[in-house]
Amino acid sequence: MQLSYWELKNWFSKVDYTIVGSGIVGIHCALQLREKFPTSKIIILEKGILPQGASTKNAGFACFGSISEIIDDLKSHSEEEVIQLVQKRISGLKLLRNRLGDSVIDFKPYGGYELFLQKDESFFNECIQKLPFINDVLRPIFKTDVFVKEADRFNFKNIFEYLIFNPFEGQIDTGNMMQALLKEVASKNILILNQQNVTNYQELENQVEVVTNEITFKTNKLLFATNGFAGELTQGKVQPARAQVLITKPIHNLGIRGTFHLDQGYYYFRNIENRILFGGGRNLDFEGETTTELHQTKIIQDKLEELLKTVILPNYQFEVEHRWSGIMGVGNYKSPIVEQMSQNVYCGVRLGGMGVAIGSLIGKELADLI
Template sequence: MKLSYWEHKSWFSKVDFTIVGSGIVGINCAISLKKKYPHSNILILEKGSLPQGASTKNAGFACFGSVSEILSDLEHHSKEEVGRLVQKRWDGIQRLRSLLGDEAIGFQLHGSHELFPLEKPEFYEKCLASIPYLNGLMAPVFGQNPFVTNQNLFNFEGIQEKYITHQLEGQLDTGKMMRSLIQKCMSMDIPILNGVLVKDVFESNNQATIVTDDFEFLSKKVFVATNGFASKLIKSETVKPARAQILVTEPVKNLHVKGTFHFDEGYYYFRNIDNRILFGGGRNLDFDSEETTEFGETQIIQNKLEALLHNMILPNHPVKIERRWSGIMGVGKQKSPIVKQVSDSIFCGVRLGGMGVALGSLVGKELAELAD
C-alpha cells in the first residue's frame, strides 16, 4: 500500500520519535519524551487493536517480590542487585500512581499473601526463617519491614497454617490503567496508530528506517517497547517470550477473599476483582510450550488452575469460569530489564520479567532519557 500525500504529511513526515508498542513502557516513554521535548513530533505504533502482549492482559498485581521469589533471586544475583531491582519495582508503582492517580488505575492496598502447600514443609520453614534477614534487606526500600506472618484468614485448604504477608503490595484495575494512560497520551497530542505491524527497524543516514507491513518511513529516533516480542526487532538482545494463562470466575456471592496471593515461588497467583476470583499461572508445568509468542490456552495448565481453584481457593463452593485468556511476557536469565541504546538512533526497553505493572512506568521514563 502506498501512502497518500495527506497520510504521509499528517503522520509519517518529520517524525522525531517513534515508539514501537503501546503498552505501559511505550506510552510512558512517549509521555516522558513529550514533557521533555514539548514541540517534538512523536508517533506510537501498535500492531494490535489493543496493546498486544501483556499490558492489557496481566493480573493487575502491584507487586515487588514475595519471600520465595526474593530467595530465588538471591541464588542468582547479589543482594545489592536484588535490592536495586526491588527498588525499581517500588519506584515504578509510585510513579504510576503519581502520574495517573489511584482512582484512575483502581489502585487498592490490601496487601499480598504468600501461601505454602502442605507437601513442601521444609521450604515453608525456610521461608519463615528468612523473614528477619529479608526484612533487614528490604526495609531501606520500603521504609519499614514489609514482611509479617498471618494466620489462614480466608480458610484456603491444603496449605500451611500461616501466610507470609507483604504489607505494601497492592492491586489495580489493568483496564482502567491502560485507558487512563492512552487518554493521557492523546491529551498530549501523541497519536497511537493501531494495526501497524513493524517488521524491521534499521539505521539509515543518522536516523532510522521503520518498515511496516504496508509502507516504510524515517524517524530521527526509535524506541522498541515490545517486551516479549522484542527479539523480532532487536536481534542483539536475548529476550525470551513467556506466555501466562489466566482465568476469571463468574461473580461469587459473598466472596470473602480480598488481596493478592502467590504460591509456588510466584508461578501461581490469584486475587479478588469485582466479586470474582482471577487466577493465573502454571507456566512451570510446561516451560517449553509456554515459551511462545502465540496466544492461547492449554489443557494441562487450565485443568490445573481449575483444580486448584475448586480444591484450594474456593473449596466446597461451586463456581463457574467466565473467561480465559493469555498474555505474553518477556523474560531472560537476568531479572533486570534491558534499557539501552542499540545503535545511533535505535533504543529498547524490554525484558520486564513478569513485573511489567511495577516496572513499566519507570522503564518507560528511563527509555526516554536515552534520547539525550
C-alpha cells in the same frame, strides 16, 4: 499501501520519535519524550488492536515480589542487586500512581499474601526461617519489616496454616489504567497507529527507515518497547513467557481480598470485586510456554481449575467465565534492558513479569537515553 499526500504530510513526514509498542513502557516513554521535547512529532506503532503483550492482559498486581521470589533472586543476584530491583519496582508503582491517581486505576491497598502447599514443607520452612533476613535486606527501602507470618483467615485448603503477609502491596484495574494512559497520550498530541507490525528497519546516516506490514517511512529516532516480543531484537537476551489466566463468574459472599502467590510464585490470584482472577502454571510446561502465541492449553487450564477447587475456593460454588493469555518478557537476569542499540535505535525491554510495577519507570528511562 498507497498513501495520499495528506497522509504522508500529517502522519509520516518529519517524524522525530517512533516508539514500537503501546503498552505501559511505550506510553510512558512517549509522555516523557513529550515533556523533554514539547514540539516534537511522536508516533507509536502497535501491532494489535490493543496493546499486544501483557499491558492489557496482566492480573493487575501492584506488587514488587513475594518472599519466595526474593529468596530465589538472591541465589543468582547480590543483595545490592536485589535491593535495586525492588527499589525500581517501588519507584515505578509510585510513578504510575502519581501520574494517573489511585481512584482512576482503582488502587486497593489490600496487601499481598503467599500461600504454601502442604507438599512443599521444606520450602515453607525455608521461607519462615529466612523471613527475618529478608526483612533486614529490604529495611533500607521500607524502614520497617515487610513480611510477617499470619494465620490463614480465608479458609484455604491443603496449605500450611500460616501465610506470609506483606502490607505494602495492592491491586489495580488494568483496563482502567490503560484507558487512562491512552487518553493522556491523545491529549499530548501523540499518535498511536494500531495494527502496524514492524517487519524491518534500516539505519541511515541520520535517520532510521521503518518498514511495517503496510507502510515505509523515516524517523529520527526509533525506540522499541516490545518486552516479550523482543527476542530477535536482543539476540536472545529476552524470551517470551506466556501467562494463562482465567476469571470466575461472580461468587456470592466471596470473603477473599488481596493479591496472592502460590507454589513459589508460579501461580497467582486475586479478587476483582466478587470474582477470582487466577493465572500461572508456566512451570508445568516451560518449553511450551516460551511462546508468543496467545492461546491456552488444557494441561494448564485443568490445573488452574483443580487448584481453585482444592485450595482456593473449596467452600464455594464457582464457574469459570472467561480465559485469556498474555506474553511477558523474561531472561536469565532480572534487570530490565534499557540501552542504546545503535546511533538512532534504542530499547526498553525484559520486564520479568513486573510490567505493572516497573513499566512506568522503564519507559521514562528509555526516553531519558535521548
